[in-house]
Structure formats: structure tokens, C-alpha cells
Amino acid sequence: MSSILPVRHQPPLPLDQVIRRDPPGAEAIEMDVVIVGAGPAGLACAIELARLARQDQESGRGSAELNIAVLEKAGALGEHSLSGAVVNPRAFRELFPDLNPSDFPFRQPVAGEAVYFLTEGRAQRIPTPPTMHNAGFYTASLCEIVRWLGERAEQAGVNLFAGFPVDALLVEGDAVRGVRTTPSGLDRDRQPTGDFAEPTDLTAKVTVIAEGTRGLLTQGWREWQRVGAANPQIFALGVKEVWETKKPLESVVHTLGWPLPDDAFGGSFMYPLGPSQIAIGIVVGLDYHDAGLDVHELLQRMKLHPLFRPYLEGGELVEWGAKTIPEGGYHALPERRSGDGVLLVGDAVGLVDVPSLKGIHYAVQSGVYAARAAFAALKSGDTSGASLATYDRMVDESYIVADMYRTRNMRLAFKDGLYVGGLKAGLMTISGGRLFGGRIDMPEDAAAPRRVAEREPFTPDGKLTFSKLDAVFKSGNATRDTIPSHLLVGPDVTAEVAEFYTHVCPAGVYERVGDELRVNAPNCIDCKATDVLGPRWTPREGGSGPKYRSM
């Protein structure tokens, strides 16, 4: 049996493109703080900063107004946001102490929960592991949360620029001095069309990188500044659908087992989003071993299981999408998340608790801490790495790192397969993380070899199950198809590797034509799985990609 080692076919990080030493252009826009990414982390940071600045001015101690900009690659706020989601409201309460949870943009409180172990035809209910308890939490759509946070940020005077992806960090010495956006209006050969718009430079005393999972700027900054971690970051890919249903779902449902093979880590979720909508999805660790494993296809098969089918039959697929999740946990946290003129928050640095599949409240909380550290640094006139390191201390002393430390090895234990991993994770839970407490080494996902084997084809029925092409349509992706490719393909892509990429990508971007790889770049929905296992993802013209509404 042959195998593929994905890392052999990956191109290096385009560091010269990401870290730019040339001075900002003459037309550069001057800001105090530039935030890259309007997710929960970036927007929470902007709101807290604006609040601190206002309080300061009201107290009579503040000097000039604080200019804050948030740049987002999606055409409108929330269109690139995707999560489960069950939300822990803790950080929202801290950011909005005057509001009640009923004021937050959540769909409903969690009324009950059930965990099942699945085989192909059966669902065995199992006790809910303590790490998966969701009492006191809420189901929600991240798109809706982001739009709501965006309104609050705008009311607070923050400048929101949607449709402006950041291409590069502008640096001077070891300091980050701002960002450069991507150009737009290029044709397939990168020649300007009539709609061409030059990149824009924005300078800032503090740049906050809130770009979410597998960010290019984060990777670039860490490589440039040699910021390591005990373990490399690892990822899972989540594929999710929102359905209009006739049969209401009462409880939050999680499953383990089928349709995943025993040597892959992951599980599924089904959440109620009000009386007539549900979110359903599957999450699979990208260190799986079968080159033919296809997460989109696994979700399609899973929907036919007797546990899920009754909720979907007679209903309608409203939206489809996919995104990666950083899963390395505590041992993959970068040794610092601050530097000269820069702070990194949320998923960008892997603030996710994997056993509970939660990162939204950590994103918000880290955004709040980043705002406090940035504000203090701006007030003191010192935005050096030493000054901004207060952010690292705040995160390290918070419940974020305490939670992640407690569950530090749970995901890593599954490296040995579902059953050994499940047993170890159970013992870790009972012992509060003390048993098997030593660090488990993990290679990066692309360093895990993949078996190439024959597989059974799956034919979608177009009612309950859908092809990748239909799925991309349901993501709202209407990217201009004359756009230059933003995906950098590596060396020696054989027919087997091309075939592997067709399965990695949930959006059908990669096709094997004969022995060649064809890249349908406009289909890309920015899930970033490709960047983990295959061709590199880079930012492209603003507004490209999905147009999620309720993911």
C-alpha cells in the first residue's frame, strides 16, 4: 500500500510577502490601533479599547481621541464567520456589564444535552463527560454575534473596514508598524483591470492580529520573530450545515464514533437554533490517516443515520460552510503572544478548549485583555514588546490558560486512536488532568503519513445529501471567477497527491484531471484546511469567499 507525506508537497511560507520592510506608502492612513479580523476577538478588542478611551476622556485625563480601525476580509461583517455554536456567556458579561444574557444575540438557552456513541445503524446514549456540560450556556450563530458586536463597535466610534483583507505586516527592525491590504481588480494573470484598486497601507502604534484559525500573518510573524511553542499547532476541519426543520430539536446533541474511522479524532454536533432551525456538523482532526477521508462526505453520510435523519427529512438545507479549528491546546500556545507593536488574540494563537469545543468566549476575553494592555501602553507612550507583554501575563493568569492546562493532553491522547484515547481522556478528566499529565509530543498534521487505499464512492441524493458544488452554492460564494489564484501549490504533486487534495478540500477547489491537479480557486471558502495539509492559502481580493448569514 502506498502512502503520502503531505509536508513533502507543501510550499514554504511566503515570508517575504507577509513581512514587508519597505516603508509605508505616502498615502498611508495613520491609526493608533489597527485590528486585523472582525471576529469575536477583534471586535471585542475594538469595543473595549473605545470604552477605555471614552472613560479616559470623560474623566478629563484623556488627551486626543483614539483612532481604531478593524479590517475584515469578508465583504460584510459576519460573512466569513462560522462556529457551532454553544456559547459560554462569561466573557460577554465582562465586556457588557450593563447587559443581561437575554440582551445578547444568542438564539436560546441550552435546555438539555445528550451524548451518543454511534455505530452505522445505532446510537447508544452515554453519560455526558464533565468537559462537555453546557448548562447555563446558549446556542447561537457566530454570524449574528459578529454583526451585533460590529454594531456596538461602530456606535463606539470604531472604524470598520469590511472587504479589506490584510496581505502583509509592515515592519521596522523588530517592530510591527502597521499593515498593507491586498490589491483588488486584478485579472487571472495579475494584470490590473478597469476596477483595479491599489493596496492601502495603515500605520499603527499597536497592531492586533485577530485573524482566526491558521492565520498567515500569525505564521509569518512567528517565523520571523522565531516564536516557538512546546508542540506545533494542530487543526481539525469542521463542516457544518444549517437546516430549516419541521421536527423541533430540544437538546444539544454530540456524538462520537461512526462515521469516523477508529484512527481519526473527532465527533459531531447538532444544536437547536430556535423552534425551526438546527445546526448540524462534524469535526475531524487533520492528523487522520486515510488519504481518502473526506470530511464533507462524512457529514453527508452521517445525516442519513437514524439519529439525525428524522430531524432533516422534509426540511431544507439553508446554508453550508466549513472552517478549521486550532486543536493543539495548552502545549501549542506560542511562548509569547505579544511583541514590539503587536498583540495576537483568539484562534490566531489557538485559544480553544478542545474537549468542550469552545473558543468564542476565549476570543472575546483575549480581545478584552489585548485592549487593556494596548491602552495602557498607548497611555504610557511605550508600545514596545516589554510594555505589551502585560497582555501575555493577563492571559496566563486567566481562566483561559487555567482551563486549557486542565485539558492539556486530552486531544493529544487520541493520537493513539479512539479507544485508547477515550480511556486516557476519561482518566484525565477524573484526575483533573493529573493522570498522563506529562506533555504528549505531536507532529504537525502535515507530517502524519496518509494511506492510499480504494474507497467506495458516495452519490448524493440532492435532498438530504449534497455534492461539494451544491454545497459551495449554499455557502453564498459568488467570487469573481476571473480572480488570480490565491493558492500556492507545492512541488511534486503526483496523481495520488492531487487525489488527496480533492478529499481534503470540502469545497471542491481541487480536481484531479488525469494525473494533473486542477485548481478552481474561486470556489474557496477560506476554511484553511488546504494551508494545513496542502497548497498554501493567501489573502485575495476583498469580499471574495463565502457569504454566510447564520453560521
Ligand SMILES: Cc1cc2nc3c(=O)[nH]c(=O)nc-3n(C[C@H](O)[C@H](O)[C@H](O)COP(=O)(O)OP(=O)(O)OC[C@H]3O[C@@H](n4cnc5c(N)ncnc54)[C@H](O)[C@@H]3O)c2cc1C
Ligand atoms: C465547526 C466549528 C464549531 C465550533 N463550535 C464552537 C462552539 O460551539 N462554541 C465555541 O465557543 N466555539 C466554537 N468554535 C470555535 C470558535 O468559533 C472560535 O474559537 C472563534 O470563532 C474564534 O474567534 P476569533 O475572533 O479568534 O476568530 P474568527 O471567528 O475566525 O474571526 C477571524 C476573522 O478574521 C478575518 N480574517 C482572517 N484573515 C484576515 C486577513 N488577512 N485580513 C482581514 N481579515 C481577516 C476572518 O474573515 C474572520 O472574520 C467552533 C469552531 C468551528 C470551526
Ligand code: SF4
Ligand atoms: S482551497 Fe479553500 S476551501 Fe479548499 S481546503 Fe483550502 S481553504 Fe478550504
